[in-house]
Amino acid sequence: MSGARLGFVAAAAIVVANMIGTAVFTSAGYHAALLGDPQTILVDWIVGGVLALCGAAAYAELGAMIPKAGGEYVYLREAYHPLVGFLSGWVSLFAGFSAPIAVAAIAFGKYSAVLFPGLGPVEQKALGVGLVLAMTALHGFDTVIGGRVQAVFSIAKASLITVFIGAGLLFGDGDTAHFAARNGGLDNVFTEDFAVALMFVTFAYAGWNAAAYIASDIRDPARTLPRALLAGTALVTVLYVLLHVTFLYGLSVETLATGAGGGPIVEVGDAAAKSLLGATAGTLLSSLIALGLISAVSAMVMAGPRVYAAMADDGALPALFARRSARGVPWVAVVLQGVIASVVVLYGELGQVMQYVGFLLSIFAALAVAAVIVLRFTRPDAPRPYRTWGYPVTPIVFVAAAIWVTYAQVDAGLGHVWWGLGSIAAGVVVWVVSVGLGRRDRSH
Numbered sequence: 001m002s003g004a005r006l007g008f009v010a011a012a013a014i015v016v017a018n019m020i021g022t023a024v025f026t027s028a029g030y031h032a033a034l035l036g037d038p039q040t041i042l043v044d045w046i047v048g049g050v051l052a053l054c055g056a057a058a059y060a061e062l063g064a065m066i067p068k069a070g071g072e073y074v075y076l077r078e079a080y081h082p083l084v085g086f087l088s089g090w091v092s093l094f095a096g097f098s099a100p101i102a103v104a105a106i107a108f109g110k111y112s113a114v115l116f117p118g119l120g121p122v123e124q125k126a127l128g129v130g131l132v133l134a135m136t137a138l139h140g141f142d143t144v145i146g147g148r149v150q151a152v153f154s155i156a157k158a159s160l161i162t163v164f165i166g167a168g169l170l171f172g173d174g175d176t177a178h179f180a181a182r183n184g185g186l187d188n189v190f191t192e193d194f195a196v197a198l199m200f201v202t203f204a205y206a207g208w209n210a211a212a213y214i215a216s217d218i219r220d221p222a223r224t225l226p227r228a229l230l231a232g233t234a235l236v237t238v239l240y241v242l243l244h245v246t247f248l249y250g251l252s253v254e255t256l257a258t259g260a261g262g263g264p265i266v267e268v269g270d271a272a273a274k275s276l277l278g279a280t281a282g283t284l285l286s287s288l289i290a291l292g293l294i295s296a297v298s299a300m301v302m303a304g305p306r307v308y309a310a311m312a313d314d315g316a317l318p319a320l321f322a323r324r325s326a327r328g329v330p331w332v333a334v335v336l337q338g339v340i341a342s343v344v345v346l347y348g349e350l351g352q353v354m355q356y357v358g359f360l361l362s363i364f365a366a367l368a369v370a371a372v373i374v375l376r377f378t379r380p381d382a383p384r385p386y387r388t389w390g391y392p393v394t395p396i397v398f399v400a401a402a403i404w405v406t407y408a409q410v411d412a413g414l415g416h417v418w419w420g421l422g423s424i425a426a427g428v429v430v431w432v433v434s435v436g437l438g439r440r441d442r443s444h
């Protein structure tokens with residue numbers, strides 16, 4: 001396998017690109033419908049950013065302590081049991097990467113239709129699949145080239161968002177009255193609706209752990225990985241909060257919640273840009289979102305196969321998935337992920353896939369963050385080049401919030417909960433069968 005060659009900029013860029021995707025530009029309408037108060041919406045995004053930073057700090061310790069590709073799969077295997085590690089990898093194959101790749105690709109097709117109105121549903125699906133296949137080919141060829149492309153996309157995306165925020169707040173035709181408290185104000189923070197809304201925020205922030213999946217491809221991971229995780233997450237947190245300040249400056253919560261069709265506005269970025277800066281700005285922002293979705297697909301296509309390859313190295317998946325090219329790329333795993341994502345693009349529905357992904361990722365991210373505490377007790381003498389700041393408060397806060405959000409979804413009876421639990425149960429069955437077959441083969 002080739003040496004690890006990705007530096008701080010490329011690693012941080014992967015974090016930024018994984019985080020800035022579909023949900024930040026589409027979920028404000030759902031927040032407005034659930035919470036009905038602009039101040040509570042902003043608090044929701046601030047809380048989500050704080051939780052992401054707490055999680056990134058925990059992953060930084062884990063990644064520096066165990067600088068191997070695979071992310072949660074490796075951490076949960078070491079902290080708990082091989083079954084728990086396998087389940088995280090199993091979930092990653094579908095909900096961690098393939099489904100989010102498909103979500104971003106589907107959205108790319110839809111935003112392309114905004115830019116090119118002649119594109120119908122079939123053409124939109126074709127564009128989405130084409131994007132997945134193009135990024136699969138790129139990252140199946142070379143890690144370093146893919147990392148450099150990722151850095152360019154991420155810098156461009158963050159810069160353009162910054163320009164939109166500045167233009168909207170400084171020159172936009174907005175109204176500060178949109179920020180006045182409504183519907184009980186900040187009392188909403190303590191409700192179940194806040195926790196359900198936080199699930200959408202959690203999905204939007206998903207990706208703060210992305211660099212951990214490619215630790216073995218990073219130069220000096222003990223030093224570079226913590227810096228990349230924290231810097232990338234902090235940058236995106238600032239951008240997300242300011243972006244929603246800009247959205248709310250341009251659109252009232254009533255408009256966001258009902259829109260022209262009576263339901264929550266989905267194309268929030270486009271609507272806010274048009275309200276603040278005119279129709280041309282809406283088109284430009286749609287172009288920005290399309291660029292961001294290309295970057296998000298690229299980052300996830302790059303990170304995911306490292307998990308599957310690590311599982312195959314341990315015998316949890318067929319050895320075929322660990323096969324690497326001369327450049328060190330786990331190309332079979334890259335292709336597998338691309339096939340699954342393409343199928344979801346063709347047959348999946350955007351909203352349902354987003355909820356399914358958010359539910360499962362919350363569970364396994366909480367288990368991974370809790371692993372910091374577990375390993376402090378079970379492996380106290382292990383080298384820890386980086387230690388989680390605020391320990392044990394930061395991991396406890398993250399885990400407690402994840403439990404609250406998960407409970408709120410179960411209590412609300414949301415259908416995707418059962419699909420998520422079914423996926424976990426299926427993973428248990430696959431693991432038991434795989435272990436049984438492995439023992440039988442060894443006995444012969």
